[in-house]
Amino acid sequence: MKITLDTDKCCAAGQCVLIAPEVFDQRDEDGIVVLLDDAPPAEQHDAVREAAAICPAAAIEIQA
Amino acid sequence: MSEHGMGAPPAEAPRPIAVVGASAAGLAAAETLRRSGWDGPLVLIGDEPHLPYDRPPLSKQLLLGAWEPDRLLLRTTDQLDPLGLDLRLGTRATGLDAATRTLTLVDGVGIPPLEQGRERGSLACAGVIIATGVTARTLPGAEHLAGVHTLRTLDDALALRARLADGGRRLVIVGNGVLGCEAAAVARGLGHEVTLVGRATVPMAGTVGAEIGGLLAEEHRARSVRLRTGVVDGFETVNGFETGNGFETGNGFKTANGFETAGDRVTGVRLADGTRLPADLVLLAIGSEPAVRWLTDPSLDTVDGLRCDAYCAAAPGIYAAGDVARWDHPVHGRPLRFEHRMNATEQGMAAARNLLAELAGEGIDIPAPDRRPFAPVPYFWSDQYDIKMQAYGLTAGADRTETTVLDRDARRAVALYGRDGTATGVLAIGLPPRQVRALRAVIATPVPWEEARDRIRTATGSG
Ligand SMILES: Cc1cc2nc3c(=O)[nH]c(=O)nc-3n(C[C@H](O)[C@H](O)[C@H](O)COP(=O)(O)OP(=O)(O)OC[C@H]3O[C@@H](n4cnc5c(N)ncnc54)[C@H](O)[C@@H]3O)c2cc1C
Numbered sequence: 005m006k007i008t009l010d011t012d013k014c015c016a017a018g019q020c021v022l023i024a025p026e027v028f029d030q031r032d033e034d035g036i037v038v039l040l041d042d043a044p045p046a047e048q049h050d051a052v053r054e055a056a057a058i059c060p061a062a063a064i065e066i067q068a
Numbered sequence: 069m070s071e072h073g074m075g076a077p078p079a080e081a082p083r084p085i086a087v088v089g090a091s092a093a094g095l096a097a098a099e100t101l102r103r104s105g106w107d108g109p110l111v112l113i114g115d116e117p118h119l120p121y122d123r124p125p126l127s128k129q130l131l132l133g134a135w136e137p138d139r140l141l142l143r144t145t146d147q148l149d150p151l152g153l154d155l156r157l158g159t160r161a162t163g164l165d166a167a168t169r170t171l172t173l174v175d176g177v178g179i180p181p182l183e184q185g186r187e188r189g190s191l192a193c194a195g196v197i198i199a200t201g202v203t204a205r206t207l208p209g210a211e212h213l214a215g216v217h218t219l220r221t222l223d224d225a226l227a228l229r230a231r232l233a234d235g236g237r238r239l240v241i242v243g244n245g246v247l248g249c250e251a252a253a254v255a256r257g258l259g260h261e262v263t264l265v266g267r268a269t270v271p272m273a274g275t276v277g278a279e280i281g282g283l284l285a286e287e288h289r290a291r292s293v294r295l296r297t298g299v300v301d302g303f304e305t306v307n308g309f310e311t312g313n314g315f316e317t318g319n320g321f322k323t324a325n326g327f328e329t330a331g332d333r334v335t336g337v338r339l340a341d342g343t344r345l346p347a348d349l350v351l352l353a354i355g356s357e358p359a360v361r362w363l364t365d366p367s368l369d370t371v372d373g374l375r376c377d378a379y380c381a382a383a384p385g386i387y388a389a390g391d392v393a394r395w396d397h398p399v400h401g402r403p404l405r406f407e408h409r410m411n412a413t414e415q416g417m418a419a420a421r422n423l424l425a426e427l428a429g430e431g432i433d434i435p436a437p438d439r440r441p442f443a444p445v446p447y448f449w450s451d452q453y454d455i456k457m458q459a460y461g462l463t464a465g466a467d468r469t470e471t472t473v474l475d476r477d478a479r480r481a482v483a484l485y486g487r488d489g490t491a492t493g494v495l496a497i498g499l500p501p502r503q504v505r506a507l508r509a510v511i512a513t514p515v516p517w518e519e520a521r522d523r524i525r526t527a528t529g530s531g
């Protein structure tokens with residue numbers, strides 16, 4: 005699984021961090037998403053998919 | 069008419085699931101149906117000609133001119149393709165017979181042509197998810213006036229943006245809710261003269277209360293937005309149509325509400341107290357109406373949105389999601405409807421899962437767990453100038469509010485909202501993300517007011 009972020013779109017909602025805290029974090033200054041792990045292990049994949057689906061800014065893209 | 073009629077699909081042809089409304093909620097529903105194992109026909113119907121796009125940037129990056137429309141697409145065609153959707157854009161649903169789960173679609177339009185279960189523009193479905201959102205409210209007489217705009221769709225936003233492309237115009241924004249405030253911030257950034265008129269004395273008062281509203285008012289004033297309290301009584305107009313023989317005269321008319329529009333181009337806004345506000349452009353940001361007029365089946369309750377149960381079901385096999393849905397929030401114990409981006413996605417997903425669970429119960433062969441009540445922690449954000457406001461839970465309709473301004477100049481504040489002794493919502497401006505997430509945890513489920521207040525003080529170091 006490969007994850008790409010469009011930080012320009014991110015509206016700092018923090019939903020991704022709630023769902024997959026091992027993979028996503030937010031910058032302290034402005035809350036913009038930060039990727040902690042761009043190729044997370046298999047047990048994280050469901051959470052990452054859920055985060056991408058729920059992100060209200062469609063800022064998280066996943067390649068298979 | 070019936071399944072035995074001439075030309076009807078063979079009995080074994082599976083009926084489709086149809087999702088009406090091809091925006092945030094509808095797309096989330098369609099994707100969830102696929103991810104949860106629905107491999108039967110899936111129809112996504114939207115009356116706009118555009119691929120599903122995101123609305124929040126319309127009043128922000130798009131209006132400002134920082135983004136072009138393609139940045140708003142929720143999915144590229146490459147991302148949509150694997151869903152195997154029967155995508156019908158530019159197609160309006162005009163009716164639903166709830167008992168037979170049959171949709172009526174406007175005849176003669178629709179791309180690609182109707183295929184599955186087609187019977188003269190009607191579509192018999194296994195299940196239907198309604199995600200038709202809301203439409204912008206307008207004022208009588210405004211529709212035909214040049215210079216008067218609403219802001220709900222991409223086309224609306226592009227039209228307004230074209231008029232705001234060069235600075236120095238006089239823009240009157242009617243309505244000081246979230247949309248009016250965001251548009252005011254963008255228009256100021258583009259160098260226009262902006263007057264923000266609302267019934268409430270401070271912006272967004274109904275949503276965030278008087279104190280946060282006061283903080284917003286300070287920010288807008290500091291940016292030279294003129295704030296007015298008042299009720300709009302009518303428009304002042306001229307005939308802007310220049311013909312070969314000079315200006316054409318329009319047919320004046322007076323509506324039931326006393327709105328007078330003789331000309332065809334707006335030149336000002338008149339308030340009930342007699343104030344005249346000259347305007348080159350007017351934005352009506354006076355709220356919206358759920359898009360339920362097409363749902364005339366008397367078995368459906370469409371007073372302020374399509375009424376659903378805790379599972380987002382409006383009737384057997386009929387679900388709703390997003391701005392249009394009014395459902396029984398199991399935690400808050402009353403019917404609620406949200407016009408928040410986050411809710412559109414979450415509810416689209418929930419409605420899709422629950423519909424599949426119901427269909428599995430009806431004997432359709434799909435793996436589906438039990439239906440689950442939809443009980444989200446509501447969330448919304450708004451961007452105005454450098455201010456980012458974020459709120460969790462219920463902030464509107466509070467009978468008690470407590471606002472702590474942590475730093476007036478830096479516009480850092482936190483506010484707690486409650487009802488009947490229980491804390492129901494929290495709002496933050498200018499707080500670091502870790503603290504914002506801690507605030508969410510405080511009101512994820514309703515907490516006694518005093519306890520929530522203490523926990524908020526601890527979380528923000530303001531105690
Ligand atoms: C300018 C703007 C800024 C916003 N900013 C924010 C923000 O900062 N934060 C936030 O939380 N929320 C924001 N929102 C709200 C958010 O965009 C909505 O909550 C969200 O778009 C709701 O999604 P939806 O899919 O339920 O409805 P909609 O996005 O309204 O989509 C419904 C779709 O259904 C179509 N439709 C309607 N009737 C029919 C029919 N009969 N047949 C076929 N199609 C039909 C409509 O044309 C539309 O495309 C904003 C909204 C706007 C307009």
Ligand code: SF4
Binds near residue numbers: 013015061063064
């Ligand atoms: S959920 Fe989306 S918008 Fe929110 S912080 Fe994560 S990436 Fe940004």
